[in-house]
Amino acid sequence: MASHSLIIGCGDTGVRVAARAVAAGDRVTGVVRSQASAAKVRAVGAKALLVDLDTDALELPACDRLFYFAPPQREGETDTRMARVLAALDGPPTYTVYISTSGVYGDCGGAWVDETRPVNAESERAKRRVDAERRILDFSPQARVLRAPGIYGPNRLPVDRVREATPILDDADGGWSNRIHIDDLGAIAWLAGTRSLDHNLYNASDGHPTGLGVYYDTLAEMLGVASPPRISWAEAEQRFSAMRLSFLRESRRLSNQRLLDDTGYEFAFADFRDGLAASLKAEPPLD
Incomplete structure (x- = not known):
């Protein structure tokens, strides 16, 4: 009998995992909140289950692989959505995979960070993720938690900001930027859901942090426009939202050595320049 993969929060990353699961012969159910998301799930050959994780009575099918990609609710310090x-x-199924965030480490002053570093969540948003990690590891001690940084890919780039010359924080006042291409994240999640691994926690990052300005300048060059203007931290506090500032306050360089050692995974886009070029090529042209 075919294995059953259940994907909670089957958005862009989840659809990529669903496609791999279908290709492997799994029965696949993607839990989504909208008809638009359901259509994308069905397009890769999976079954879509429309559910509001906050309010609906939950009747979820048994599964052999659980992929939990839904974010927590927007308030509080616990993930009540995951609890439900x-x-x-x-x-617990045979395999459980949760995509968390590298934000659980908090500000590390630009230091290199591996999975042995204790969590130090500073925002409510990150504290909800710490709670979610603990919940899923209590539920399934063999669960694999993937701590992902900024996810980029087709239709996930700051193209409009760059074209509109929206200012960015000067790297002299900012910290390190870490990222992973969405195709790599989907591949790593599927790998973690199909193999026995030696650890519970993995930094799911491409392993090549840069200053944020380098990322934006590269994108601007590919778009054929000027690099975004820089502003100081004092000016950023006047212009940026509280959420954006909370991201900018934290600086760390994520090591993915454990992931490489345990899995031998070869990144499709270890160099973000290749990832940006591929993402732009995959995006629909401007009207």
Whole structure:
């Protein structure tokens, strides 16, 4: 009998995992919130289940692989959404994968960070993720938690900001930027859901941090426009939202050595320049 993959929060990353699961012969159910998302799930040959994880009564099918990609709700320090989902499941499946965030480490002053570093969540948003990690590891001690930084890919680039010459924080006042291409994240999640691994925690990053300005300048060059103007931290505090500032306050360089050692994974886009070029090529042209 075919294995069943259940993907909670089957958005852009989830659809990529769903496509791999279908190709492997799994029965696949993607839990989504909108008809538009459901159409994308069905397009790769999976079944879509429309559910509001906050309010609906949850009747979830048994599964052999659980992929949990839904973000927490927007307030509080606990992930009540995950609590409801896990309570609705009969028990832990053979494989469990959760995509968390590198924000659980907090500000590390630009230091290199591996998975042995204790969490130090500073924002409520990150504290909800710490709570979610603990919940899923309590539910399934063999779960694999992937701590992802900024996810980029087709239709996930700051193209409009760059074209409109929206200012960015000067690297002299900012910290390090880490990222992963969405295709690599989907591939790593599927790998973690199909193989026994030696650890619970993995930094799912391309392993090549840069200053944020380098990323924006490269994108601007590919778009054929001027590099974004720089502003100081004092000016950023006047112009940027509280959420954006909270990201900019934190600086760390993520090591993915554990991931490489345990899996031998070869990144499709270890160099973000290749990832940007491929993403722009995949995006629909401007009207």
